[in-house]
Amino acid sequence: LIAIVLCTLLGITTEFVAYRPLRGAASPLAVLITAIGVSYLLENVALLIFGADIKSFTSVVKWEGITLFDGQLKIQGVTIVTIVVSIVILIVLQLFINKTKQGQAMLAASEDKGAAALMGINVNRTIMLTFAIGSALAAIAGALLCSAYPSLSPYTGAMPGIKAFVAAVLGGIGSIPGAMIGGLVLGIVEILSKTYISSQLSDAIVFGILVIVLLVKPTGILGKKYLEKV
Template sequence: MSFLIYLINGLSLGSIYAIIALGYTMVYGIAKMLNFAHGDFIMVGCYVIFTICSTLNGNTVVGLIAAVILCTLLGITTEKVAYKPLRGAASPLAVLITAIGVSYFLENLALLIFGADIKSFSSVVSWQGLSFAGGDLKIQGVTIITILSSVVILIVLQLFIHKTREGQAMLAVAEDKGAAMLMGINVNKTISLTFAIGSALAAIAGALLCSAYPSLSPYLGAMPGIKAFVAAVFGGIGSIPGAMIGGLVLGIVEILSRTYISSQLSDAIVFGILIVVLLVKPTGLLGKKIQEKV
């Protein structure tokens, strides 16, 4: 019974990683850049919810909606101000270094505004959950909502990408920006939409993360952001189903290794598995090998 509880907790944590990884993999798949500030959008969304609920005495649902809106605007603004001018840069390192700079900027801004003290976060999920086997197996409401949310987000994203005009434009831009532009697709608008969706997902993931682990600090998004990036690479960066699978596997491995092996070695085990997978299949589980014309 205890193993089943740990497995469910792993699925819950993995679902959070998966939602964050979806933002990473969409931005990379379409804009061909790694937004390492993505993890800090999680932190920004959580502080928005915290401020509305604790300072303004607002509802958690209102806080979540506000966080999604603000993070969406933040993602669009960051892309236009920090990344768009460097899109044609000779070296991709310019964009990567800028992303790291944006990450540090957001962390230090939060540090100045809210301080370094760890804040207690109020869960956005009030449902207590379900009990099974005479109360021996109790699944928290936030755990169930987190897993269901990841599944719903995956399905909605897949339908959006393959069934809508904007989604088809994203696929075209991901395939060839120049050809997409010649076909009349607004590449800038498509990339901005991608950042908007990814940033909104970061806000949702942050709310679920802080609801499950109710502590908030300016550095909240750093490690989950890195692990979600690992999940995206593990599943095959650029692949939406791959990001989902990578996140779930990562969460399960982390919880089980933390429980049965060592809490101090759990992160090392996670990254070690990534190395082994990439040695066997460098493109990740569902990644495709791309041949570039020279």
């Protein structure tokens, strides 16, 4: 709970300090470069505070899990909890986006910030709320990740963060169910690659599939095409 609160405050602060001044930037590339810079800044600040040593992490899930087929198959409790929590978050986010004024404001601001502002939407506050929600969810994901793999370092979230972005692109940017489906597909592909092909090549296979999907269906699994009038 403390991590969720602190990450939410950190996300709001990051948005205010690093992203808001660039909102009117001519090129989207400036925001992308800032995102990369902020990620390295956070990693190195954590490195200075906590050191580079890998620390053990006490799982937040105390349930051992279930055993099936006379002990031949055991599903860890943290795995079941992670799936259930993901489904609950998916449903809550979908309801929030589609049924609340703030959710509709997020959709409008993501489509066209200028038009949203003309309709009376406070774009800065809406984007800040988006950062707050995303940062809180990142804290939940981090706690579950470190519960499944009980070690923690300043670089723990680097590769999972990249794979989360890949999952969002794979499922379809802007689609919450698509992001979850993309994450599941990504996880299944990675595990099967490690089991039957090579643990060293699993990441390359995952990113290779992303390239293929973007070539065949650039909008992702559940993404939609938008026509832009010029």
